[in-house]
Amino acid sequence: MPRVLMDVSEISLKTTIFGSIYESPILIATSACHCLAHVDGEVATARAAAETQCIFTYNSMFSNMPEEKVLQTLGPKFLHIYLTTPVEILEHIVPQADKKGYRAIVITCDQPHERILDFILPLFEEASKNIDPELMKNMSIPNLNIPGRIVKQRFGTGSVTWANIEWLRKLTQLPIICKGILSPIDAELAIKYGANGIIVSNHGSRLIDTAPPAIECLEDVVNAVDGHAEVFVDTGIRSGTDVLKALALGARAVLIGRPILYGLACGGQDGVRRVSDILKHELVYDMACCGLTSIDQINKDILYKH
Numbered sequence: 001m002p003r004v005l006m007d008v009s010e011i012s013l014k015t016t017i018f019g020s021i022y023e024s025p026i027l028i029a030t031s032a033c034h035c036l037a038h039v040d041g042e043v044a045t046a047r048a049a050a051e052t053q054c055i056f057t058y059n060s061m062f063s064n065m066p067e068e069k070v071l072q073t074l075g076p077k078f079l080h081i082y083l084t085t086p087v088e089i090l091e092h093i094v095p096q097a098d099k100k101g102y103r104a105i106v107i108t109c110d111q112p113h114e115r116i117l118d119f120i121l122p123l124f125e126e127a128s129k130n131i132d133p134e135l136m137k138n139m140s141i142p143n144l145n146i147p148g149r150i151v152k153q154r155f156g157t158g159s160v161t162w163a164n165i166e167w168l169r170k171l172t173q174l175p176i177i178c179k180g181i182l183s184p185i186d187a188e189l190a191i192k193y194g195a196n197g198i199i200v201s202n203h204g205s206r207l208i209d210t211a212p213p214a215i216e217c218l219e220d221v222v223n224a225v226d227g228h229a230e231v232f233v234d235t236g237i238r239s240g241t242d243v244l245k246a247l248a249l250g251a252r253a254v255l256i257g258r259p260i261l262y263g264l265a266c267g268g269q270d271g272v273r274r275v276s277d278i279l280k281h282e283l284v285y286d287m288a289c290c291g292l293t294s295i296d297q298i299n300k301d302i303l304y305k306h
Helices: 041-051 067-071 087-093 162-169 184-192 214-225 240-248 258-289
Strands: 015-017 020-022 026-028 056-059 077-082 105-108 115-122 147-155 176-181 197-200 230-234 253-256
Touching: 026 056, 026 258, 041 056, 041 067, 041 258, 056 067, 077 087, 105 162, 162 176, 162 184, 176 184, 176 230, 184 197, 184 214, 197 214, 214 230, 214 240, 240 253, 240 258, 253 258
Parallel strands: 026 253, 056 077, 077 105, 105 176, 176 197, 197 230, 230 253
Antiparallel strands: 015 020, 115 147
C-alpha cells in the first residue's frame, strides 16, 4: 500500500542478523558449482558479495572452487552443509567453521530420501570424492579449461532426523540455520533441537511437485517461531517489491539464488554485483513509495489486504 508526501530523503537498508549489523537484508543463497556459470566460480560471487557488503553462503560439499580461495575474499560468509555428508567429514569441517570466519552454519533439511542425478559436472581433482569409479574418465570442458569428470551424485539416505541437528549443535557455537522448512510444526521442532534460524524455502520449487510457495508459508512460520529464532526466506525473490513483502511478513532477510547465478553467467563478478545493486536500488525505491526510511519500519501494515 503506497503512502505519499512522506519525508523519505534518507533511507537506510541496515539490518541486524544474529546481533551483527549488515548493510542490507539481501543475502546470497547457497548454490553449488558456480563454475558451471562462470570460470571464476564462487570466488567471483564472493568478491561481488564483499563489494556490495552482502552475506555470501558458501556451499561446502559440492562446490568446485576450493574453499581457501573463497575464504581469501573479504566480506561476511555463512557455511552451508548437507546432513547427508559423512559424519567424519562434518566432525572435521563444522568445528573449524568459526575459526575460518564463517558467521553461521546453514543446513539443508529438505532432502530426506535418495535422489540420483546423472549429469556432467566439471570438478577440480581435489574437490570431490563422490565419483562413480565405472564412470570416471577425463573430459574436455572448453569454457572452463579445467579437468572434468562424469559424476553420479546421490542426495539423501532417509536416515537423517532432528537428532542430527541436535548432534551438530554440540559441534559449534555458531548460529545454526535450518533451510528448507515450510511447515510451522517443523519450525517449532527446529528450535527445540537447537536451531537459531529458519530459512523458509521450497528448494527453488524443484524438490517436490505442487509444494506451496515459500512466501505463502512465511507468515505461519514466523508466528510459530514467535521470536525464538530468526526467520529468512528464499525461492522466488526477483525484485525489490518481493523483498519488501517478505520483510513485511516477518522475514529477517531474504536469500537470492537463481538471479545471482544469472548475473554470474552473464558477467562474472560484475554481473553478480549488478544483480545485487539492482535489488537494493529497487528496495530503496519501493520503501520510498511506501513512506519507509528504515528496515525496522517494515511490517504487515504496509500490505494491501483485499
